[in-house]
Amino acid sequence: MVALAPSSADAALHGLKVQVRNVSHAFDTNGEQLDVLDEVSFTVQPGAFISLLGPSGCGKSTLLRLIAGLDEPREGKIGANGVRIVGPDPSRLLVFQDPTLYPWRTVRQNVALGLEARGLIREQAHRVDEALDLVGLSAFADVFPNQLSGGMAQRAALARVLVNNPSLLLLDEPLGRLDSLTRMTMQAELLRLWQDAAFTSILVTHDVEEALLLSQQVIVFSHRPARVIGTVDIDLPYPRHRDDPRFVTLRRELLATMGLEHQL
Amino acid sequence: MNKPVQVQTDTATPTDFTLPVEGGVPADGLVARLREHVSVPVAGLLWLGAAAVSAAWPDQTAWSRTTLLAILQAGVGIGLVGSALFLARRPVFKVISEYGLWFGALAVLITAWEVLTAKTGILPLPFFPPPQSILEVYTDDVSRLLESIAHSMLLLLPGYLLGGLVGFTAGVSIGWSKSVHYWGYPILRFVGPLPATAWLPIAFFFFPSTFSAATFLIALSTAFPVAVLTSSGISTVTSAYYDIARTLGADTRFLITKVAIPAALPNVFVGLFMGLGSSFAVLIVAEMMGVKAGLGWYLQWAQGWAAYANLYGALIIMALLFSSLISLLFYVRDRMLVWQKGIVRW
Ligand SMILES: Nc1ncnc2c1ncn2[C@@H]1O[C@H](COP(=O)(O)OP(=O)(O)OP(=O)(O)O)[C@@H](O)[C@H]1O
Ligand SMILES: [Mg+2]
Numbered sequence: 001m002v003a004l005a006p007s008s009a010d011a012a013l014h015g016l017k018v019q020v021r022n023v024s025h026a027f028d029t030n031g032e033q034l035d036v037l038d039e040v041s042f043t044v045q046p047g048a049f050i051s052l053l054g055p056s057g058c059g060k061s062t063l064l065r066l067i068a069g070l071d072e073p074r075e076g077k078i079g080a081n082g083v084r085i086v087g088p089d090p091s092r093l094l095v096f097q098d099p100t101l102y103p104w105r106t107v108r109q110n111v112a113l114g115l116e117a118r119g120l121i122r123e124q125a126h127r128v129d130e131a132l133d134l135v136g137l138s139a140f141a142d143v144f145p146n147q148l149s150g151g152m153a154q155r156a157a158l159a160r161v162l163v164n165n166p167s168l169l170l171l172d173e174p175l176g177r178l179d180s181l182t183r184m185t186m187q188a189e190l191l192r193l194w195q196d197a198a199f200t201s202i203l204v205t206h207d208v209e210e211a212l213l214l215s216q217q218v219i220v221f222s223h224r225p226a227r228v229i230g231t232v233d234i235d236l237p238y239p240r241h242r243d244d245p246r247f248v249t250l251r252r253e254l255l256a257t258m259g260l261e262h263q264l
Numbered sequence: 265m266n267k268p269v270q271v272q273t274d275t276a277t278p279t280d281f282t283l284p285v286e287g288g289v290p291a292d293g294l295v296a297r298l299r300e301h302v303s304v305p306v307a308g309l310l311w312l313g314a315a316a317v318s319a320a321w322p323d324q325t326a327w328s329r330t331t332l333l334a335i336l337q338a339g340v341g342i343g344l345v346g347s348a349l350f351l352a353r354r355p356v357f358k359v360i361s362e363y364g365l366w367f368g369a370l371a372v373l374i375t376a377w378e379v380l381t382a383k384t385g386i387l388p389l390p391f392f393p394p395p396q397s398i399l400e401v402y403t404d405d406v407s408r409l410l411e412s413i414a415h416s417m418l419l420l421l422p423g424y425l426l427g428g429l430v431g432f433t434a435g436v437s438i439g440w441s442k443s444v445h446y447w448g449y450p451i452l453r454f455v456g457p458l459p460a461t462a463w464l465p466i467a468f469f470f471f472p473s474t475f476s477a478a479t480f481l482i483a484l485s486t487a488f489p490v491a492v493l494t495s496s497g498i499s500t501v502t503s504a505y506y507d508i509a510r511t512l513g514a515d516t517r518f519l520i521t522k523v524a525i526p527a528a529l530p531n532v533f534v535g536l537f538m539g540l541g542s543s544f545a546v547l548i549v550a551e552m553m554g555v556k557a558g559l560g561w562y563l564q565w566a567q568g569w570a571a572y573a574n575l576y577g578a579l580i581i582m583a584l585l586f587s588s589l590i591s592l593l594f595y596v597r598d599r600m601l602v603w604q605k606g607i608v609r610w
Contacts, residue, residue, distance in 0.1 A: 090513035114512035
């Protein structure tokens with residue numbers, strides 16, 4: 001595997017601190033207000049890996065869009081390294097829940113999108129191939145997205161973001177469509193990448209095991225409008241093992257926080 | 265074509281996985297193969313028969329190009345038979361045999377036409393000229409026809425390209441910018457449905473020459489559908505495409521040229537296709553009404569002399585010319601939209 005190492009110039013940027021302060025958000029749908037986030041607050045330390053866990057439709061994707069700067073919260077503030085986020089920036093990148101590759105571009109061209117948009121494609125073209133290699137799509141570099149499977153498209157979307165060497169990686173169920181084997185490989189890759197490049201990581205997932213395997217802290221949300229109903233710190237060294245007694249304890253604790261202890 | 269394999273899960277034995285076979289060849293496979301290998305030589309023989317009818321059966325009133333017609337028909341016949349004999353294994357024969365039935369039908373059709381006109385006179389002149397009289401048009405009036413084709417193309421192509429460019433630019437601006445949309449879209453909605461030919465009298469009055477007036481009208485008739493379809497294409501690009509590019513650091517220029525336009529391109533080509541169709545109509549009307557050159561004018565001239573063979577001859581040329589232009593447009597589109605499959609075929 002190839003390391004997508006940050007160039008030295010970027011190193012100083014690495015690992016954004018994210019501060020979410022009393023963020024509330026709502027959508028207006030057919031004249032009615034749909035409250036989605038309710039006074040959400042948390043802080044992510046530079047270089048930390050946290051997971052957001054919550055029921056479907058509670059507002060997790062919405063929160064990631066706000067942190068990415070695609071939308072502005074109705075109330076509250078979101079800061080990156082103490083600076084208020086007012087718009088999107090290539091240092092904060094979001095791997096969308098839906099891969100949405102551009103159908104008119106080949107996989108390689110899709111992955112090259114960010115470098116192209118920022119005029120870096122000439123100097124850093126090799127990063128595109130490295131990223132494709134990393135997600136195991138080198139053989140499919142020159143096909144169009146309509147020839148990819150759902151899981152391959154998700155991996156391409158991941159490569160499209162990784163190639164830009166972000167300081168904050170926002171992952172919206174990026175491994176949701178992968179089979180369990182590929183999923184485990186990609187989890188390990190993601191972890192290795194995060195350890196090497198030292199970016200801050202916020203992962204939205206439905207998978208309790210995935211949250212426990214990857215993150216240092218899990219933030220649990222309520223039903224919509226999402227409130228933070230609990231935080232579980234995962235004080236385990238990497239790599240983690242599912243049958244580790246501490247892992248099992250933490251899983252029970254996490255399920256209890258989610259109100260699912262009877263599931264055990 | 266082979267039939268899909270039927271798998272019966274209740275009585276799953278290995279034999280269930282074999283194709284439904286009769287006498288070694290699947291039923292419709294036999295028909296397809298017959299068609300492929302027999303239709304072309306049969307069509308060739310039909311063309312030879314058509315040649316024999318043309319040559320051996322005397323015309324009611326002697327036509328000067330009957331011999332030429334017979335020679336051409338014989339040529340097609342020999343070509344088809346020869347291709348079946350000598351090219352049967354070449355890929356080109358696949359294409360020929362694809363249209364084998366058409367070749368045969370054409371031979372029959374032309375023979376019927378020949379018999380009903382030149383040979384028996386059942387269909388009367390001057391409205392029903394025989395095939396050889398149309399050949400006569402092509403051999404004896406070739407210079408005027410070529411000149412007319414050249415005039416038509418020199419009028420059509422600049423007007424069409426200009427209109428396509430203006431329509432595309434207008435469409436992108438209207439689709440992208442809210443303020444351009446506010447002012448431009450109502451104009452498009454209000455003026456656009458007017459057929460460009462309705463402007464003809466005014467355009468001929470305002471423009472210094474009929475040529476420039478016609479160019480303007482062709483451009484107008486092209487620009488409208490291109491603008492409407494481009495702007496709707498641009499404004500319906502899913503916002504997810506923009507979100508992705510924006511997070512990756514794209515500026516407005518990148519969003520327009522690398523996201524909005526490629527996403528709207530299929531729509532643009534539909535507009536260009538519709539524009540091409542209406543530009544043909546405007547071209548012919550403009551040539552009939554004032555330009556005094558080109559195929560439209562040729563039609564009118566032929567009508568004035570009751571030269572129906574010339575009329576039909578010109579119609580055939582126009583059909584060939586215009587369908588080739590549409591094929592060219594579709595070829596360009598297929599090249600530019602390789603990523604997209606299964607759109608309107610031509
Ligand atoms: N652009 C929008 N306009 C209106 N309502 C929206 C919009 N985006 C999201 N919503 C609504 O906000 C709520 C939260 O949506 P969101 O996508 O954030 O949920 P989620 O937690 O990511 O769910 P899932 O786990 O299923 O992906 C939903 O009820 C959804 O209908
Ligand atoms: Mg979501």
